[in-house]
Amino acid sequence: MFKSLSLPEFLAKIDPVKCIKCKRCINNCGWSVYSWGGDKVLIDTFKCVNCLRCYHYCPEEAITILDNPVKYRKNANWGYYNIRNLKKQADTGGIPLTGMGSDMPYPVLFDSLLIDACQVTNPSIDPLREPMELRTYLGKKPAKLEFEKAKGGKSKLKTKMPPQIKLEMPFIFAPMSYGSISLNAQKTLAIAAKELGIVMNTGEGGLHEDIYPYRSNIIVQVASGRFGVNPDYLNAGVAVEIKIGQGAKPGIGGHLPGEKIPLDIAKTRMIPVGTDAISPAPQHDIYSIEDLRQLIYAIKEATNYTKPVSVKIAAVHNVAAIASGIVRAGADIVYIDGFRGGTGAAPSVIRDHLGIPIEHALAAVDERLRQEGIRNEASIIAAGGIRSSADAAKAIALGADAVALGTSALITMGCTVCGKCYTGNCSWGITTQRPELTVRLDPEVYAERLINLIHAWSHELKEILGALGVNAIESLRGSRERLRGVGLDSHTLDILGVKPAGR
Amino acid sequence: MPTTQVEGIAISPLLWRYFVKPLTEKSEREVANLEDDDFVVRTVMKINSEIDGAYVFSSGKNMGAFKGVGNPGEIARFFKIEEYDGYIWTGHTRFPTNTPGWWGGAHPFTLLDWSIVHNGEISSYGINKRYLEMYGYKLTLLTDTEVVTYLFDLLVRRHGLDIETACTALAAPFWKNIDDMPNDEKEEMTALRMIYGSALMNGPFSILFGHSKGLVGFNDRIKLRPLVAATKGKTVYMASEESAIREICSSPEKVWSPRAGEPVIVELEI
Numbered sequence: 227m228f229k230s231l232s233l234p235e236f237l238a239k240i241d242p243v244k245c246i247k248c249k250r251c252i253n254n255c256g257w258s259v260y261s262w263g264g265d266k267v268l269i270d271t272f273k274c275v276n277c278l279r280c281y282h283y284c285p286e287e288a289i290t291i292l293d294n295p296v297k298y299r300k301n302a303n304w305g306y307y308n309i310r311n312l313k314k315q316a317d318t319g320g321i322p323l324t325g326m327g328s329d330m331p332y333p334v335l336f337d338s339l340l341i342d343a344c345q346v347t348n349p350s351i352d353p354l355r356e357p358m359e360l361r362t363y364l365g366k367k368p369a370k371l372e373f374e375k376a377k378g379g380k381s382k383l384k385t386k387m388p389p390q391i392k393l394e395m396p397f398i399f400a401p402m403s404y405g406s407i408s409l410n411a412q413k414t415l416a417i418a419a420k421e422l423g424i425v426m427n428t429g430e431g432g433l434h435e436d437i438y439p440y441r442s443n444i445i446v447q448v449a450s451g452r453f454g455v456n457p458d459y460l461n462a463g464v465a466v467e468i469k470i471g472q473g474a475k476p477g478i479g480g481h482l483p484g485e486k487i488p489l490d491i492a493k494t495r496m497i498p499v500g501t502d503a504i505s506p507a508p509q510h511d512i513y514s515i516e517d518l519r520q521l522i523y524a525i526k527e528a529t530n531y532t533k534p535v536s537v538k539i540a541a542v543h544n545v546a547a548i549a550s551g552i553v554r555a556g557a558d559i560v561y562i563d564g565f566r567g568g569t570g571a572a573p574s575v576i577r578d579h580l581g582i583p584i585e586h587a588l589a590a591v592d593e594r595l596r597q598e599g600i601r602n603e604a605s606i607i608a609a610g611g612i613r614s615s616a617d618a619a620k621a622i623a624l625g626a627d628a629v630a631l632g633t634s635a636l637i638t639m640g641c642t643v644c645g646k647c648y649t650g651n652c653s654w655g656i657t658t659q660r661p662e663l664t665v666r667l668d669p670e671v672y673a674e675r676l677i678n679l680i681h682a683w684s685h686e687l688k689e690i691l692g693a694l695g696v697n698a699i700e701s702l703r704g705s706r707e708r709l710r711g712v713g714l715d716s717h718t719l720d721i722l723g724v725k726p727a728g729r
Numbered sequence: 730m731p732t733t734q735v736e737g738i739a740i741s742p743l744l745w746r747y748f749v750k751p752l753t754e755k756s757e758r759e760v761a762n763l764e765d766d767d768f769v770v771r772t773v774m775k776i777n778s779e780i781d782g783a784y785v786f787s788s789g790k791n792m793g794a795f796k797g798v799g800n801p802g803e804i805a806r807f808f809k810i811e812e813y814d815g816y817i818w819t820g821h822t823r824f825p826t827n828t829p830g831w832w833g834g835a836h837p838f839t840l841l842d843w844s845i846v847h848n849g850e851i852s853s854y855g856i857n858k859r860y861l862e863m864y865g866y867k868l869t870l871l872t873d874t875e876v877v878t879y880l881f882d883l884l885v886r887r888h889g890l891d892i893e894t895a896c897t898a899l900a901a902p903f904w905k906n907i908d909d910m911p912n913d914e915k916e917e918m919t920a921l922r923m924i925y926g927s928a929l930m931n932g933p934f935s936i937l938f939g940h941s942k943g944l945v946g947f948n949d950r951i952k953l954r955p956l957v958a959a960t961k962g963k964t965v966y967m968a969s970e971e972s973a974i975r976e977i978c979s980s981p982e983k984v985w986s987p988r989a990g991e992p993v994i995v996e997l998e999i
Contacts, residue, residue: 344852348850348852348932356951359903359904361904368924369924370889371888371890371894371920371924371925383913385920387916390923596863695852695931695932696932697951698901698929700856700926700927700929701929703856703927704856705853705854705856705859706855706859707854707855707856707858708855
């Protein structure tokens, strides 16, 4: 009998001449691809996910991972993954799961947008010689500033500023819970956030005591499972986020099986060891926008109006109206997660076929809030497929106050976007709770790499601002005049509020 | 509008000047509870954006704009400018940079008693425009300078900021300087930048902002365009270059170059 009728995706190969039989590949692979056969390394290539841990740790460069040359017969309609997934379902009868953002070839509009630059009539500014400002404040802004006469006839600020999150650069780390990622991965994010003057987000898994020292760089999340939520938790960070949805799996909840709930995660989530951690699809106390308002104000009461409240939603078709409702319900920040956004685990069918891209959603929300004259009432965070500083700049020009980075941050920790986070076998120690794997991720070491990335992106953003002839990020924010579309149809240009290149 | 034939100005638009009193009983006005000024602004925006080919260039009570395509001397003669008296005069000529010259696109850009002449370019035009649109302004004159006039109208007349604060919002100090300010001032500046980030004018500019009670000159935050100020007796002169000042006042008593972003605010002595 055959092992499986679904083909292995990758072929792991070891050059027998180069191999010194050191067994490092066996130790490093979280997937048990390699085993010791007495005189040589045996390979079970069905298990290989191409995460390249073995490749990087092989001292002799003896390992190569190839795409499996054995394919199904070429067919323009029945593609490789159609047939493979179908066979997998025939094997198991289940819903194929997946991790990370969708890998389907939907058009990425960021790649069809180009940024302006100065020539002759307006000077560009050299960021190496002149100040370039990226500082960003997230939160509700009053429409205008008022002064009153103080003693001695001097005017004094009368307007009371609502609470804000101060960011030294317009980046935040996307919510990723302890459970979906390892504690070491969360620590890496926290250390980097503190060093950079930005924030990380706990996700919905509660706040581990090891992360408490980073409280001035943390957003705590309240999701449908309400894991780890109590008054201390709500007050532990600089802001509270209500998670309604996630771009990778709009409209569905989450399920962390009991086998993945050891004592430490159980304590953090405040649930019994070994019980399933279920996040229902909706929040069971939110069945209308009025309910959302109640929760927003319950949290504001619990935090004594000292923290901005963010509401995170997945980008869905009616996102502009939904966002408007959220702002009117009292949210200080609207976090929009596009359908290319990442996940630790989602059904493939949901991830690849539900929602809309962040570019469309962001443009629609920013424009709607402006039309309604309430854009100042809330900041917008854009997430879901920000791959570079250029994507970030384009998102900011479309109207985002800041962008959230999930996958990009994990890639600095070794992630290769293999998409197998849901298995808990991550050989890089990121999306796993197996102690022998998580110990590989040294937070101090990897935080350095993450800090490098964000510094690099900040320098790049400053170069872009300089080329645009402006020296503050707020002059790019929402400035769609500085974007042009290439090869986009007129409806799409209209939705983006962007002119075609050449006009 | 009184004009005269001038050699060099072959064609001109039909120019009409009306002296009007806003109707109080207009239903749209009553519904929105508009003051006279709001109603005038709204009407100007309506005409400029909705009536094809018609533009209101000047809508002040105590301010007039004379502008067109031609050299400044020709335009002055065309409008018979020698027949007018005034206590503040601003003048401007330009090499049309990003848009071809047209009568509506000439400086000054005015609204009510605000007038702006501008040397430079507003690189943040895109977001300044969208910010103003949120407050009902319609930008129709195909040029960046228009935003400056409307930003002053919004910040000073509608939001009630004093002129210095408005200038500070439009050419804001850098965060590194704000961080070193005493606490009260720091809080004030931080709030100003947070709230008026979309109004920040970025790019090279020197601007003269004239209004019925005075004149303001100011630069962008890193002084990418020149600005020179001078005084003689009780008269203040400001221009992009000193030579322009000396052309009309050959021996000023004091001449200086204001620092980047620091406005020179001149108030009328009454």
